Amino acid sequence: QSVLTQPPSASGTRGQRVSISCSGSRSDIGTNTVNWYQQLPGSAPKLLIYSTNQRPSGVPERFSGSKSGTSASLAISGLQSEDEGDYYCASWDDSLNAWVFGGGTELTVL
Amino acid sequence: EVQLVESGGGVVQPGESLRLSCAASGFNLGNYWMHWVRRAPGKGLVWVSRISSDGSSKAYADSVKGRFTISRDIAKNTLYLEMNSLRVEDSAVYFCTRDIFKPGPRGGENWFDPWGQGTLVTVSS
Numbered sequence: 001q002s003v004l005t006q007p008p009s010a011s012g013t014r015g016q017r018v019s020i021s022c023s024g025s026r027s028d029i030g031t032n033t034v035n036w037y038q039q040l041p042g043s044a045p046k047l048l049i050y051s052t053n054q055r056p057s058g059v060p061e062r063f064s065g066s067k068s069g070t071s072a073s074l075a076i077s078g079l080q081s082e083d084e085g086d087y088y089c090a091s092w093d094d095s096l097n098a099w100v101f102g103g104g105t106e107l108t109v110l
Numbered sequence: 111e112v113q114l115v116e117s118g119g120g121v122v123q124p125g126e127s128l129r130l131s132c133a134a135s136g137f138n139l140g141n142y143w144m145h146w147v148r149r150a151p152g153k154g155l156v157w158v159s160r161i162s163s164d165g166s167s168k169a170y171a172d173s174v175k176g177r178f179t180i181s182r183d184i185a186k187n188t189l190y191l192e193m194n195s196l197r198v199e200d201s202a203v204y205f206c207t208r209d210i211f212k213p214g215p216r217g218g219e220n221w222f223d224p225w226g227q228g229t230l231v232t233v234s235s
Contacts, residue, residue: 002154002156032219033219035221035222037155037222037225043227044205044224044225044226044227044228045147045155045205045207045222045225046224046225047221047222047223047224047225050210050219050221050223051212051219051221056223086154088154088155090155090222092220097169098157098169098171099145099147099157099160100157101147101154101155101156101157102154103153103154104154104155
């Protein structure tokens with residue numbers, strides 16, 4: 001069981017906006033920043049969002065991150081078929097002294 | 111180009127050992143903290159271990175503590191994960207990844223970038 005809680009699946013039609021939630025606790029998301037990783041089928045995980053709401057160069061503006069209290073969220077607007085894959089949130093946990101991940105959300109573009 | 115390439119995975123029986131390698135290129139391992147993360151079949155990502163940039167500090171997930179050892183060879187620019195007493199539940203794709211640190215008012219922020227393509231470890235009798 002993962003420390004951070006994500007919905008196992010999410011879906012949307014092309015062009016739609018979807019949001020993926022990530023719920024944690026005071027010792028992880030409540031205190032530290034959140035990173036999001038995208039893993040497309042057959043590929044390595046890729047940094048999508050860092051420091052809660054920052055996009056690395058090359059990541060489209062339609063990907064955005066936010067945080068409120070002990071929960072974080074990844075929003076994807078203008079959904080495209082190539083967005084299909086798994087999305088993971090991650091944060092440092094001060095109590096566990098370890099990096100913790102969410103269980104991953106499988107995104108399907110209908 | 112910054113790149114990480116893992117190798118060393120395979121099929122072993124419970125109780126056996128395996129050593130994973132992660133060859134880094136485009137940057138020096140001695141300047142970065144490095145991590146191993148794994149993904150078991152049908153499961154999510156799980157952090158396994160990390161080593162500091164100078165190699166003096168190492169940490170492990172409770173599930174592998176005492177059985178796995180992280181190390182690196184600066185001359186070869188390669189990260190390793192020595193895995194002993196392997197269990198069926200250690201079966202997973204193992205990824206190495208670089209820790210990026212940005213200083214900040216509250217100590218700083220970290221994230222993992224890039225990641226290798228992973229190497230598959232299967233523990234089965």
